[in-house]
Amino acid sequence: MEESLVRPRSLTVEATALRSGASALPEYVDRFCALVERVDPLLRAFVAESGRHARLRERARELAARYPVPAGRPPLYGVAVGVKDIVHVDGLPTHGGSALPPGVLAGPQAVVVDRLLAAGALVAGKTVTAEFAASAPGPTRNPHRPGHTPGGSSSGSAAAVAAGLVPLAIGTQTVGSVIRPAAYCGVVGFRPTYGRIPIAGVIPNAPSFDTLGVFTADLAGAALAASLLCDDWRTGGAEPAETAGPAGPVVGVPDGPYLERAEPAARRVFEEWLERLARAGVTVRRVPLFPDFAEVTRQLQTVNRFELARGHADWFARFGGLYRPETVASIRVGQGVAAEDRVAALQFRERLRERVAGAAAEAGVDLWLAPSAPGGAPEGLHSTGDAVMSLPWSFLGLPALSLPAGRTPDGLPLGLQVVGAVGGDERLLAQAALLERVLVRP
Numbered sequence: 001m002e003e004s005l006v007r008p009r010s011l012t013v014e015a016t017a018l019r020s021g022a023s024a025l026p027e028y029v030d031r032f033c034a035l036v037e038r039v040d041p042l043l044r045a046f047v048a049e050s051g052r053h054a055r056l057r058e059r060a061r062e063l064a065a066r067y068p069v070p071a072g073r074p075p076l077y078g079v080a081v082g083v084k085d086i087v088h089v090d091g092l093p094t095h096g097g098s099a100l101p102p103g104v105l106a107g108p109q110a111v112v113v114d115r116l117l118a119a120g121a122l123v124a125g126k127t128v129t130a131e132f133a134a135s136a137p138g139p140t141r142n143p144h145r146p147g148h149t150p151g152g153s154s155s156g157s158a159a160a161v162a163a164g165l166v167p168l169a170i171g172t173q174t175v176g177s178v179i180r181p182a183a184y185c186g187v188v189g190f191r192p193t194y195g196r197i198p199i200a201g202v203i204p205n206a207p208s209f210d211t212l213g214v215f216t217a218d219l220a221g222a223a224l225a226a227s228l229l230c231d232d233w234r235t236g237g238a239e240p241a242e243t244a245g246p247a248g249p250v251v252g253v254p255d256g257p258y259l260e261r262a263e264p265a266a267r268r269v270f271e272e273w274l275e276r277l278a279r280a281g282v283t284v285r286r287v288p289l290f291p292d293f294a295e296v297t298r299q300l301q302t303v304n305r306f307e308l309a310r311g312h313a314d315w316f317a318r319f320g321g322l323y324r325p326e327t328v329a330s331i332r333v334g335q336g337v338a339a340e341d342r343v344a345a346l347q348f349r350e351r352l353r354e355r356v357a358g359a360a361a362e363a364g365v366d367l368w369l370a371p372s373a374p375g376g377a378p379e380g381l382h383s384t385g386d387a388v389m390s391l392p393w394s395f396l397g398l399p400a401l402s403l404p405a406g407r408t409p410d411g412l413p414l415g416l417q418v419v420g421a422v423g424g425d426e427r428l429l430a431q432a433a434l435l436e437r438v439l440v441r442p
Contacts, residue, residue: 005043005143007164008187011079011221014167018078021070025060025078032056032080032124036165042146044139045160047085047095047126055091056080059122067120074120075228081116082160082169085126086133086203087212089113096203097129097138097153099322100315110201112170112212112229119228124166127156130384133172133205134308136324137384142184144413148377151181152384154215158185161215168225169215174205174304175394176373176387178213182402183372183415184385190214190222191390192425194397196230206307208346209300209394219403219436223429234426248282249431252365254289261293261388263375269406269414270371273439280438287363289356290392296352297388299345300395306342309334353396353422360421367431368393368419372402376412389417399425401432405439 017023033053040046049055060078067073083089086096090109093102113123128138130153140155142148143163150159154171158181161169171178173191182189191213199210214225227233253259253274262270278284290296309316309331316323316331323331360368374386393400398419405416418435420428 005039005146005163006186008162008217009164009167010218011167011216012224015076015079015224019070019073019075025064026057028078029053029056029060029080029122032165036125039163039165043141043143043159043163043165045127045156045163045165046082046124047128047156049092049125052125056122056124063120063122074118075224076116076168077120079121079168080124080166081121082124082127082157082166083113083116084133084154084157084169084171085129086172087113087170088201089123089126092123092126094126094203096133097131097136098324100319104315104319105203107203108201111198113201115229116170121168127154127160127169129153129156131324131327132203132312133174133177134327134330135384136326137381139381141381142377144186145377148379148412149184149381149383149385151177151184151373151377153177154181154213155384157215158182158187158189161185161187161217167217167221171213171215172202172205173211173213173390173394174209175300176390178215179390179400179402179415179417180373180385180387182215183413183417184377186404186413188216188219188222188404189402189415190216190226190429191394191400192226192230193399193423196399196425198231204307204311206304207311208303208307209397211394211397219401219429219433222401226425226429230425248434249366250283250285250364251277251367251369252285252287252289252360252363253369255286256288256291257293258290258392259370261374262371265408266371266373266375266414269408270416273405273416274369277435277438282434282438285363285365287359287365289359293392296392296395299348300391302337302345303342305330305334306337306339307334309337349395356396357421367428370417370419372415372417376408376410376414393417393419396422398422399428401428403432403436403439
């Protein structure tokens with residue numbers, strides 16, 4: 001039996017302790033670095049960094065000098081945050097999970113990192129990513145079962161939060177790279193509305209879909225992070241879950257070919273959670289959706305492969321021999337996609353957005369619910385798993401959450417995917433709080 005490495009920590013609790021001084025910052029840094037030295041050789045969530053301890057101690061000294069009075073400290077004062085290694089951080093090289101020279105990939109610090117630092121966070125280090133946030137997996141292991149994948153491409157970020165190395169980590173999602181690893185690792189993953197967190201300073205995969213997201217141990221932590229990282233966050237502007245309807249939000253279940261992609265065991269657990277929500281007074285409505293799911297998949301892949309190939313055109317021409325086979329295959333497919341086919345696929349997306357919004361309005365649905373992944377984390381590290389359960393929502397740019405929700409018969413975590421309306425991130429998080437309370441209720 002493989003040893004579990006799962007020890008997640010609450011972001012809100014940790015941030016409060018650091019701001020108040022109940023947790024002393026120098027000792028906090030020392031504990032973090034000792035934990036990474038002890039656990040990460042097994043987990044491999046972080047990109048190796050010489051001098052990490054000295055860098056963080058110096059940054060901690062700067063923070064303590066700048067904010068000597070607890071009352072004046074920013075919301076993430078001293079909190080260690082993992083940052084996916086396609087996100088540029090001044091002073092730390094960006095490898096993108098690849099063998100390309102870091103100098104080739106260098107760029108200005110990402111806006112999301114600027115916001116983390118302004119909130120007082122410490123960049124704990126770069127977290128492992130699949131090569132260029134595509135499908136060639138990194139070395140990270142699943143904290144629940146080290147012989148299983150943690151998911152991808154934000155593998156290191158999800159695993160670092162699940163193992164308690166950091167209480168907050170930054171990931172990206174093009175198709176399923178926040179929601180799926182969150183489910184596989186048993187943590188909360190939040191992927192906001194497309195464009196809600198500026199993507200500047202991040203190596204692109206497919207710019208029409210690329211979205212920054214966060215991993216935390218619980219929903220309260222995700223809400224705190226979102227309020228600090230998203231543009232124009234409306235604090236207090238979300239409708240409370242208790243007032244969304246007679247007994248909370250009306251949730252829609254997207255029946256049809258899409259939902260049928262979930263594995264039987266995961267589908268059974270999903271149906272059990274729907275029954276549990278209904279018993280708690282949540283209105284559950286089944287709505288036929290995505291009857292043309294195969295076409296939705298094809299159109300997303302058309303855009304994704306075209307944009308991946310275009311974004312890597314210069315690097316691939318110069319360093320193609322350094323790319324991994326999985327990435328090479330995707331780029332080669334993308335090179336064969338015509339520009340007009342991409343345009344047609346994006347037009348298809350606009351029509352699909354209208355259809356899904358219309359279906360939600362007609363059924364009175366506040367949130368869509370679906371499994372976060374087809375099943376539990378697959379065994380082996382040769383694959384990052386299947387992103388299919390996130391695919392339509394990422395195509396549409398809708399905000400989505402993965403909440404831990406039960407386990408497979410052999411004990412691997414499963415996730416409940418909660419999807420909101422475009423721009424309704426605040427409302428999604430507020431309404432999901434009711435669902436989370438039902439999920440964790442004994």
